[in-house]
Structures are given as C-alpha cells and as structure tokens.
Amino acid sequence: xxxxxxKYQLRPAEPSPSCDGPQFDLKVVFTDLxxxxxxxxxxxxxxxxxxxxxxxxxxHVVPYPLPLATPDVSVEFIQRMLESxxxxxxxxxxxxxxxxxxxxxxERESLVIIGTRRRWWPVWExxxxxxxxxxxxxxxxx
Amino acid sequence: MNPxxxxxxxxxxxxxxxxxxxxxxxxxxxxxxxxxxxxxxASTMYYIGGIAEQAIGKAAPWMVLAVMLFSYAVxxxxxxxxxxxxxxxxxxxxxxxxxxNMAKLSVSALVVDYILTGPISVVSAGQYLGRLLNEISxxxxxxxxxxxxxxxxxxxxxVTGYFWWSNIKGVSESSTKxxxxxxxxxxMVVILLIWCPLTLMMRDTPAPLPPPPTPSNIHLTSxxxxxxxxxxxxxxxxxVLIVAFGHSILAMSGFETLAQVYRELAYPKLKNxxxxxxxxxxxxxxxxxxxxxxxxxxxxxxxxxxYYDNLIGGLVENLAGPAVVKLAFHVFVxxxxxxxxxxxxxxxxxxxxxxxxxxxxxGVLLGWFRRPHRKFGTTYRILNMMALLQIxxxxxxxxxxxxxxxxxxxGVVWSFAFKALGVLVLRYQRHDQEYKFPFNLNIGRMELxxxxxxTTAMLFLxxxxxxxxxxxxxIYGVSFTVVLYALFMISERVNLxxxxxxxxxxxxxxxxxxxxxxxxxxxxxxGSILVAVRDSRRLWHLNKILEKTNLRRHDIVVMTVRPxxxxxxxxxLRDEQLFAHDExxxxxxxxxxxxxxxxxxxxxxxxxxxxxxxxxxxxAKLQASKLVVGVSARMTSEELASRIGLAWERLPxxxxxxxxxxxxxxxxxxxxxxxxxxxxxxxxxxxxLHRIWLRLxxxxxxxxxxxxxxxxxxxLQRLERxxxxxxxxxxxxxxxxxxHKPPSEG
Numbered sequence: 001x002x003x004x005x006x007k008y009q010l011r012p013a014e015p016s017p018s019c020d021g022p023q024f025d026l027k028v029v030f031t032d033l034x035x036x037x038x039x040x041x042x043x044x045x046x047x048x049x050x051x052x053x054x055x056x057x058x059x060h061v062v063p064y065p066l067p068l069a070t071p072d073v074s075v076e077f078i079q080r081m082l083e084s085x086x087x088x089x090x091x092x093x094x095x096x097x098x099x100x101x102x103x104x105x106x107e108r109e110s111l112v113i114i115g116t117r118r119r120w121w122p123v124w125e126x127x128x129x130x131x132x133x134x135x136x137x138x139x140x141x142x
Numbered sequence: 143m144n145p146x147x148x149x150x151x152x153x154x155x156x157x158x159x160x161x162x163x164x165x166x167x168x169x170x171x172x173x174x175x176x177x178x179x180x181x182x183x184a185s186t187m188y189y190i191g192g193i194a195e196q197a198i199g200k201a202a203p204w205m206v207l208a209v210m211l212f213s214y215a216v217x218x219x220x221x222x223x224x225x226x227x228x229x230x231x232x233x234x235x236x237x238x239x240x241x242x243n244m245a246k247l248s249v250s251a252l253v254v255d256y257i258l259t260g261p262i263s264v265v266s267a268g269q270y271l272g273r274l275l276n277e278i279s280x281x282x283x284x285x286x287x288x289x290x291x292x293x294x295x296x297x298x299x300x301v302t303g304y305f306w307w308s309n310i311k312g313v314s315e316s317s318t319k320x321x322x323x324x325x326x327x328x329x330m331v332v333i334l335l336i337w338c339p340l341t342l343m344m345r346d347t348p349a350p351l352p353p354p355p356t357p358s359n360i361h362l363t364s365x366x367x368x369x370x371x372x373x374x375x376x377x378x379x380x381x382v383l384i385v386a387f388g389h390s391i392l393a394m395s396g397f398e399t400l401a402q403v404y405r406e407l408a409y410p411k412l413k414n415x416x417x418x419x420x421x422x423x424x425x426x427x428x429x430x431x432x433x434x435x436x437x438x439x440x441x442x443x444x445x446x447x448x449y450y451d452n453l454i455g456g457l458v459e460n461l462a463g464p465a466v467v468k469l470a471f472h473v474f475v476x477x478x479x480x481x482x483x484x485x486x487x488x489x490x491x492x493x494x495x496x497x498x499x500x501x502x503x504x505g506v507l508l509g510w511f512r513r514p515h516r517k518f519g520t521t522y523r524i525l526n527m528m529a530l531l532q533i534x535x536x537x538x539x540x541x542x543x544x545x546x547x548x549x550x551x552x553g554v555v556w557s558f559a560f561k562a563l564g565v566l567v568l569r570y571q572r573h574d575q576e577y578k579f580p581f582n583l584n585i586g587r588m589e590l591x592x593x594x595x596x597t598t599a600m601l602f603l604x605x606x607x608x609x610x611x612x613x614x615x616x617i618y619g620v621s622f623t624v625v626l627y628a629l630f631m632i633s634e635r636v637n638l639x640x641x642x643x644x645x646x647x648x649x650x651x652x653x654x655x656x657x658x659x660x661x662x663x664x665x666x667x668x669g670s671i672l673v674a675v676r677d678s679r680r681l682w683h684l685n686k687i688l689e690k691t692n693l694r695r696h697d698i699v700v701m702t703v704r705p706x707x708x709x710x711x712x713x714x715l716r717d718e719q720l721f722a723h724d725e726x727x728x729x730x731x732x733x734x735x736x737x738x739x740x741x742x743x744x745x746x747x748x749x750x751x752x753x754x755x756x757x758x759x760x761x762a763k764l765q766a767s768k769l770v771v772g773v774s775a776r777m778t779s780e781e782l783a784s785r786i787g788l789a790w791e792r793l794p795x796x797x798x799x800x801x802x803x804x805x806x807x808x809x810x811x812x813x814x815x816x817x818x819x820x821x822x823x824x825x826x827x828x829x830x831l832h833r834i835w836l837r838l839x840x841x842x843x844x845x846x847x848x849x850x851x852x853x854x855x856x857x858l859q860r861l862e863r864x865x866x867x868x869x870x871x872x873x874x875x876x877x878x879x880x881x882h883k884p885p886s887e888g
Contacts (some may be wrong), residue, residue, distance in 0.1 A: 064178045064320065065402040065489065066496045073312040077519030096170070097318050 024052040027112045028087060029102055030059070031125050035115030035142075040086040042142045043113045056087035059101040062094050069094075099128050106137055113140045169408035169740060176421040177324040178403050182259075182396030182489055183426050184327060185482045189266040190393040191434035192450035193547035197389035199361035203352045203438050205390040207431035210423070212387075213394040215597045217419040218579045219562045220397055222594070224404040224415055225576035226568060232398060232561045233500060239567040242506075242634075248560035249501055250626035254619050255395065255553030256494045260532040261539060262546040263486035264301045267479055268294030269451040269543060274476045277459070281469060290451065291541030298536040305488045306529035309495065312520045323481050330478045331429045333471065334457070338436040341462040349439040357382045368611040381607065388555065388608040392547060393430050395554040398493075409693070409740030412577055433457070451543045454479070487532075494528045495521060505637040506630045548612045552619030555605045562598040566591060576738075651729060651745070653721055659763040664744045668765035670697040673743075674757050675772075678731035683772040683805035688739040697744060699764060700732050703756045704749040721747055754789035758816070762798040769816075773806040783814045790816040 026047050028039045036056070043054045058078060062071040071094055082090050095101035106112065112132055116125040129139045194202035223235050232252050237245035272293030279286050342349050353359040357379040364371045366389060375381045400419060407414045437457045441449060449456025458472045499521060502512050515522040539546050569575070569591050581593030609616050656663050661670070671691060673684050684700065691698055704720055729745050736743045750756030761769045774782050786802055799817040806812075823831070835853050838844065865873055 063488075063492050065399045065493050067402065067405060070496065070499065072309065072492070072495060072521075073519035074514065077514055081519070100318075 024050050025110070026050070026052045026054045027106060027110050028054060028056050029112060029114045029125075029128065030056055030082075031115045031117075033081075035117065035125075036085070037115075039113045039115035039142050042140065044086055046113075053088040054086070056082065056085055056090045057093065057102060057105060058082065058090060059093045059095050059098040061096065061098050064096070068096070098124065099131055102128060103131060103135065106132065108136055109138075111138045111140070113142060116141045169742065170403070170406045171408060172414050172417045172421065174321060175403040175407055175414070175418045176425070177321040179396065179399045179418065179422045180324050180327075180425055181320045181482060181485050182399045183394065183422060184324070184429050185263055185486045186393050186395060187426075187430040187433055188270065188454055188479050188483060189262065189451070189543055189547065190390065190430060191437050191453040193392070193544055194390040194434070195438070195446070196450050196544050197363070197366040197548075198386040199359065200438060200443070201353045201355040201359040201386075202390065203431070203434040204355040205360075205386050206393050206434045207427070208355065208387065209390045209393045210427040210431040212600070213397070213423050213426065215579075215593070216394060216397055216558060216562075216601075217400075217423050218577075219558075219565050219594065219597060220400050221412070221415055221419060221577050222575055222579050223561065223565045223568075224401060225412055226572060226574060232401075232557050232564075233497065235564040235568070236560050237504075239564040239571060244560065244564075246501075246506060246627055246630040246634075247623070248557060248564075249497060249506075250623040250630070251553050251556035251560060251619075252398065252497060253494060253553075253626055254622045255398075255550070255557050256490045256497065257528065257531050257535065257622070258546065258550040258553055259395065259490035259493075260302060260487040261298060261535040262543070262550045263483040263490070264298040265294045265536060265539060265541055265546055266451070266543060267301070267483035268297030269541065270455055270476045270479045270483075271297060273452045273455055274472060277455075277469070277472065281465070294451075294541035295536055295539075298541075299533055301484050301487055302529060302532050302536065305484075305491055306525060309488070309491050309525050309529075310515060310518060310520055310522050312518050320485075323478075323485060327429075327478050327482055330475055331433070334433060334436070334454075335428070337461050337463070337471075338433075338440060338457070341440055341460075342436075344462045352435060352438040355383070355386065360386045362386065362611075366611060368613040368616075370610050375610075384603050384607045385611045388551065388604045388611060389548075391604055391608070392551045392554050394426065395550065398557065399489075405737060407740055411738065411740035414740065416577075490532075491525065491528060495524055498524045498528075501630065506634050508633040508636060545614060548615040549618045550615075551608055551612065552615040555601065555608055556619070556623075559598070559601040559605045562594070562601050566594050566598050569594065651721070651726060655720070659746065659748065659760050661764050664697075664699055664746060664764065666697040666699045666744055666764050666766075669695070669767040670699050670764055671768045671770060672757070672761045672764060672766040673698060673700045673770045674753075675700055675702050675728060675732060678728045680772050681731060681735050682807045683770055683803075684732060684735055684743075685739070686805055686811075687770050688736060688741050688743075691741070693741055696767065698741070699744045699746060699760075699766070700729075701746045701748055701757070701760055702728055703753040704747050705753065706749050706751050720749060752789070754785050755792065758786060758789040758793060761800050762793055765798055766800050768801050768803055770803045770805060773804055779804045779806070779812045783812065787814065787816055 026043050028036065028043050030036045031039070040054065040056065046052065047054050060071055060073065060075075060078060062068050066072060075092055075094070078092055079090070091105065093101040093105060112129075114125050114129050116129065117123050126141070129141050132139045190206055191203065194206055198205060227234055227238070233245055233249045236248040269290050272288050272290035275293070276287050276290070360382055362376070362382060362385060367376050367385065370376045370381070370385065400415075400422065403418070404411070404415055407418065433454065437449075437453050438446070441453075441456050441460045445460075446456065449459075454475055455472060458468055458475055461468055461471075498507060499512060501507050502509070511523045511527075512521050513523055514520065535546075535549075565579075569578075569589070579591060579594035579597070581591075581596075583590040583592050654663070661668060671687060673687050675681060675684060687698060702725060704722075704725065725747050732743065732745065746760070748756045748760055750759075757769055757771070760766075769786070771782065771786070773779055777785075782804055783802060790797065797817055799815070799819065802814040802816055804812040804814070831850055831853060835848065835850050838853065839848055861873070864870075
C-alpha cells in the first residue's frame with residue numbers, strides 16, 4: 001500500500017559545511033508533540049555536528065471508511081500544528097498503516113530518530129524502531 | 143534552472159518541474175479490502191440469529207440464510223454502481239440519478255443506518271460480556287450477578303464515549319488491525335464449524351434442522367406484525383414471507399463500505415471487486431447463515447430464549463465437551479465479539495463523520511458543523527452530535543437488542559433500496575457500465591434489466607413491509623430521517639446565498655517542485671514508460687498503455703508540457719503558473735483513468751518552449767524505454783514522429799535510445815525507434831538482399847564468410863560515397879519514389 005506524500009519546506013536549505021555534496025538528511029518520526037519535541041532536540045544536536053538537515057515525518061492514519069483524500073484532521077491543520085517545530089522540512093503521509101508508510105518512505109541507509117514512550121507494555125514507536133532496525137536503518141530512540 | 147542539454151535546446155530547456163502526487167493512486171489487496179468490509183458485515187453474526195428468531199420464530203435461520211444469499215444480488219448492485227462511480231456511495235449514486243432531494247433522503251437513511259450501527263453493536267457486545275461475567279461468577283460459586291441489559295447500556299455508553307473521544311483526538315488505528323481482527327474471528331468461526339457438527343454427531347438423537355420458512359412455520363407476533371396486525375395483509379402468505387425477510391434483512395448491513403474500498407482496490411479493479419464481494423458474501427453466508435442454523439439445532443428449544451441476546455454464547459455453552467474448555471472458548475468468543483463489535487462502533491462514528499463531511503462539501507450542511515477542533519483539528523461538532531445521538535439511543539433502548547435491531551433495519555433497507563433504484567435509473571441515463579447486473583433481456587434496441595429490476599423491487603417491498611410491521615423502527619427512523627432531511631434542506635438554503643459558484647470536482651494535488659527531472663524523485667525505475675498528455679478528452683493512449691503495462695516491470699510516468707513563450711524559460715515561474723487550473727483538470731482526468739484501471743502513475747508537469755524537446759529530454763532523464771503520444775489533430779503520425787526524432791537528435795551525447803509509440807483510437811499504434819537501431823526491412827527488400835547475397839556467394843568466391851550484413855554494409859558505404867560525390871539529387875529522387883511507392887508495389 002502506497003501512502004500519500006505531502007512535502008513542504010519550513011526553512012530554506014542551508015549550504016552543507018563541506019559544500020561538496022548533498023546535505024545529510026536526519027529523519028525524525030512524529031509520535032506525539034512532547035516526545036517529538038524531545039526527538040527533534042536530539043536531532044538538532046546531532047545535526048550541528050553532521051551539518052545535516054532535519055526532516056520530520058508525520059504518518060497520519062486515515063481510517064476506513066474515510067477516503068484517503070479526506071482525513072479526519074485536515075492537512076492544513078497538521079501543517080499549522082507543526083509550523084513552530086524545529087525541523088527543516090516536514091513530510092506528511094496520509095496512509096492506512098503508520099509503520100508501513102514510514103518504512104516505505106525511508107531510504108535504506110537512513111538515520112532515524114524516534115521519540116518513544118517508556119512503558120512496560122509494547123508501544124507502536126518501539127515496534128516501529130525494531131522493524132526499521134531489522135531492515136538495516138540506523139534508529140535512535142529518545 | 144535545468145542545465146542546458148544542447149545549444150539548440152537551451153531556449154526550450156525545462157526551467158523546473160512539478161511532481162504531482164495525489165491520494166487516488168493507493169491500492170490495497172483483495173484480502174485487505176475484504177477484511178475492512180467484513181469488520182462491518184460479519185459482526186452481525188453475533189446478534190442477527192436472536193433478533194430474527196424473536197420476531198419470526200424457529201424458522202428464522204433459514205430467513206437469515208436467504209438474506210445472505212440475497213446479499214449476492216445486492217453485491218451485484220454495488221458492483222454495477224462501482225463500475226460507473228469510482229468513488230460512489232449511496233449519496234453520489236442517488237444524486238446523479240434522481241437529483242439532490244432524493245439524495246438528501248437517501249443519505250438521511252444512511253445516517254440512520256450509521257447511527258444505529260454503533261448502539262446495536264456495542265449493546266450486543268455488552269450483552270455478551272455481561273452474561274459471560276455472570277457465567278464466570280456462577281462457575282466460581284460467587285453470588286455476584288449483573289443485569290445484562292443494564293450492564294450492556296453501561297458498557298455501550300462507556301465504549302461509545304471512548305471512541306467519541308478518540309475520534310475527537312483524531313487517533314486512528316492502522317488498517318492492519320482490521321485484518322488481524324478478521325483473522326481471529328475466522329479462527330473462532332472455524333472452531334465453531336468443527337465443534338458444532340461434532341456435538342451433533344455425539345448426540346444420541348439427531349437434532350432436527352429448523353423448520354422450513356413456509357408461511358405456516360413463520361410465527362409473527364403482534365409486535366413483529368406492527369400496524370399489519372389484525373389486517374387483511376397479515377393473512378397473505380407472500381406478505382408474511384416479506385415481513386419475515388424484513389426482520390432478517392439487517393444481516394447484510396455494512397455493504398456501503400464495499401463502495402468505499404473500491405477506490406483503493408488494485409488492478410484488475412473490477413475483477414478484484416467481484417472477488418472481494420464474493421469473499422465477503424461467502425464469509426457471511428457461512429459465519430452468519432450457517433452458525434444461526436447450528437445454534438437452533440444445538441441449543442434446546444426450552445432454553446434458547448435465554449440466549450436470544452447472546453446466541454453464540456448460548457451455542458458455546460451447549461457444545462459437547464468439558465466445562466472448563468467450553469468456558470475458555472466462551473471467553474474467546476466474547477473477546478472476539480467485543481473486538482469486532484466495538485470496532486463497528488468506531489467505524490460507525492468515522493463513517494458518520496465522513497458522510498456528513500461529504501454532504502457538507504456539496505453545501506448541504508452548514509459550515510458551522512465542520513468547524514475544526516481548536517486543539518485536535520477534527521470536526522468535533524459533527525462527532526459530538528452523532529455520539530450524543532448514539533448514547534441517547536443506547537439509553538433509550540435499555541439494552542433491548544430486539545428494539546435496536548428493528549430500528550437498525552430501517553436505515554439498512556432504505557439506503558439499499560435507494561441505491562438500487564439509483565443504479566436502475568442510471569441504466570437508462572448512462573451507458574458506461576463496465577459491469578451490469580446479470581439477467582438482462584434485449585428486445586431490439588431496448589434492454590430490460592430484469593435482475594436489477596427484481597432486486598430493486600424486492601428491496602422496496604421489504605422496505606415498505608418494514609415501514610408497516612416495525613412500529614418503533616418506523617417512528618424512530620422516519621423521525622430521524624425527517625429531522626436530518628430538514629437540516630439538510632435548511633443548510634442548503636442558507637448555503638445557497640453564500641455560494642457564488644459551484645466548482646467542478648477536481649482532484650487535490652500535492653506539488654513537489656524540483657529543479658529537474660529524475661527517476662528517483664518520480665519513483666520511476668529505468669525502463670519506465672512515459673506518456674505525454676495534453677487534452678483531458680483525448681486520453682485513449684493512456685488507457686491503452688494502462689491496460690497493457692505490467693507495473694511490476696515498468697513504471698508509468700504521465701507528463702504534460704506547460705507551454706512557455708520563447709524567452710520565458712529564463713524566468714522562474716510561480717507555482718500557480720506551473721500548475722494552473724488546466725493542469726489540475728487534466729491530471730484529475732488522468733487520475734480518474736488510472737483509478738478505473740487500478741494502476742498507479744507518476745505525474746509530472748514540465749514547462750518548456752518546445753514540447754518535443756521537453757518530451758525527449760524527460761524520457762532521456764528518466765531512462766524511459768518508451769515514449770507514448772496520442773495521434774495529433776494538427777499533423778500526421780509521420781510528421782509527429784519526425785519532429786520527435788529531430789528533438790531526440792538534439793539531445794547531448796550519449797543519447798539514451800528509446801522507442802516512440804503513436805497511438806490512434808481507431809487504428810493500431812505506430813512504433814518508431816529513436817536513434818540508431820536495426821531497421822525493419824520491407825519483405826521485398828529482405829528478398830532482394832537475399833538474392834544479392836546468393837549471387838555474390840556464387841560469384842565472388844567469398845563462400846560462407848559472406849553474410850547479409852556485409853552486403854548491406856557495402857551498399858550503405860556506396861550510398862554514403864554517392865551522397866558526398868554529387869549524386870545527391872538522384873539519390874533524393876529515388877528516396878522520394880521509395881517513400882511514395884503505392885502499397886500494392888510494396
């Protein structure tokens with residue numbers, strides 16, 4: 001199942017410090033506002049050293065029987081909500097399955113940061129992290 | 143700015159490109175689609191048996207089975223409507239066939255259906271859970287008991303409240319959960335289908351089948367006859383059968399979801415829809431129909447009335463086997479029931495929200511209802527209103543499943559009837575049905591849709607019978623429908639003043655502006671097929687390519703050229719200039735064609751001065767294997783091929799070779815290889831070449847070392863020399879004669 005990708009730039013691309021190739025892209029998966037803020041802060045620290053750009057990936061699940069084009073929360077609302085986030089760009093995926101959407105959107109060698117909840121029971125963020133690690137992505141959980 | 147590809151192409155080089163993506167091109171498998179529909183439809187197995195038996199007596203399971211068989215006919219109605227409307231639920235079908243007022247009426251019935259889905263499902267789950275708690279308490283010798291009806295109301299209110307809040311927050315579960323729930327449900331159904339026959343075999347006396355559904359075996363109570371009680375109509379056998387059928391009709395509620403998932407079904411779409419619908423109908427026939435029959439056979443008559451509200455629970459209790467194992471299985475049955483039935487509450491709220499938002503888009507509902515929640519962005523006013531109605535219904539029902547079932551049937555049957563009538567009317571208004579309900583009689587030029595007509599008539603008969611036989615359902619359903627209809631009418635009047643123009647329904651595209659084309663950005667692998675489109679009314683070539691392309695091997699990229707005047711390429715275009723209304727309209731049609739075929743395409747807009755340069759540059763950058771264009775109204779296929787070929791020659795070295803297909807709606811396509819390629823020789827030239835080769839082999843003494851290619855090589859070298867040595871005029875004359883040689887000679 002292919003998700004729908006909506007992409008927008010929050011701030012203009014900064015030149016890479018080395019200026020000899022495309023900037024490294026650090027991906028942060030949106031979980032909830034609090035944990036995403038923590039993940040973004042960790043990503044910003046990492047990005048400074050690497051000269052990387054931060055992309056926030058938001059997989060918004062549209063439940064059946066709603067058509068995928070008409071999510072229960074409008075894309076404009078999600079955009080507004082993330083306007084003040086510390087990411088360089090935001091990618092919003094309208095999808096039926098969150099994990100599949102994120103997995104399909106990430107490149108093989110991506111570096112991903114996920115803000116997870118500390119719970120003794122299984123939470124989707126941790127299962128996503130496991131899934132991505134299994135497929136060869138480098139995943140940091142904060 | 144795109145780097146210039148050649149000095150000639152500089153002025154016509156692409157400035158930047160727009161990659162358009164939309165939600166339309168997302169496809170799911172047959173199993174996923176079936177799971178989504180079954181989450182709604184299969185949940186009725188938990189309550190239909192009990193409700194139907196209370197209304198019509200012991201023959202009820204046969205009526206439930208008859209309804210499940212009839213669901214194959216309703217499936218065909220949905221298939222025919224889906225073959226015309228990729229995104230057509232009841233509202234769209236009825237609006238397009240019978241107008242806005244009938245559409246409002248039908249959507250009101252659908253809303254009643256959705257509102258009742260929640261309470262009936264959640265109260266049923268509460269009944270199962272409450273009775274299981276009592277059973278566990280009894281098994282463990284506890285004195286605590288709960289009143290199942292009160293518990294069901296409490297449970298219903300809590301669960302509805304929970305899902306209302308999660309819908310307000312916009313937290314949605316992934317669709318894979320639907321598949322998991324159906325997998326667990328299937329395990330339960332399979333265990334029942336094995337355990338029940340074993341139980342019957344182990345009994346000393348064979349259990350009789352339920353009595354056949356003849357008028358004498360159908361015992362309609364005064365409640366189940368409603369206003370027909372004591373009238374002449376109640377004496378007519380046919381009326382009795384229709385009334386009995388009407389009491390069982392809600393067994394097939396949930397078909398509307400089939401229309402919603404059609405849009406996302408993968409290629410071949412219609413075949414997959416048929417497969418999905420068949421899986422759904424067969425699953426329900428077995429799970430709902432057969433299990434209802436087994437329940438009547440296994441649960442003794444004397445105690446069955448105790449289990450009307452939890453028939454499967456009663457079935458498990460009466461199975462053969464150790465009590466502990468039965469209790470464990472009963473717990474499993476209740477867990478599955480709570481999962482699938484509670485899921486139906488969530489689906490009903492989501493569906494209600496979707497339907498109300500859909501009608502609001504048409505201006506039939508006031509914008510006030512669609513105001514987003516300040517914190518969560520959801521349409522909380524619609525959700526609040528619908529959840530309140532559901533909770534009020536749960537409390538008013540006092541946990542009475544029969545009452546809820548009666549009321550539920552109102553919405554189910556009327557929305558089916560309106561839908562079938564809409565599809566029937568469209569038979570005479572449109573002629574683009576890719577699938578037609580079977581059993582059509584052709585008399586001359588006239589087609590009589592016998593099958594569709596009989597199904598529609600049957601649905602209306604049942605709907606009318608329900609109207610008179612179910613007093614409370616009619617009062618509830620009609621009141622709700624009238625209130626909703628009035629709300630829609632008032633909203634429309636208010637909105638009419640505000641609305642200045644009605645926009646054509648166009649796809650919403652998400653634009654990704656890229657400095658240049660690349661296969662990576664477009665998600666197109668090398669070897670893709672590039673289809674150039676310009677006119678939304680002339681997309682037959684896209685249709686042809688979609689039909690014959692295997693997407694596992696080749697991706698399809700659809701491009702359109704945004705024409706620029708000479709010199710404009712030096713300036714950056716604004717986004718709205720790059721992707722204006724024309725492009726949006728064109729791509730909306732492209733998406734609709736692709737959706738109908740169930741195949742995904744990538745979309746790209748390339749601004750350029752010269753469209754031919756833009757096409758070949760795009761094909762080269764994508765490393766496409768083929769460029770496909772439609773035949774032009776302004777030039778012949780040969781001229782079109784020649785201009786594209788010249789554009790290819792202007793590409794910088796190394797030039798990527800690909801073929802060109804020029805399609806014509808009435809004739810076979812013309813294929814041209816661009817760049818160096820082995821020629822396709824005329825048969826007489828092949829013969830001539832062979833004759834020369836034979837002569838040379840015999841005379842020259844070169845023997846077996848001489849090949850046809852050597853003969854051609856020498857001929858070409860001599861032609862090249864002649865061209866350079868002043869015989870150019872003669873050669874061109876010969877070429878002209880060759881080109882214009884009549885077909886009979888060649």
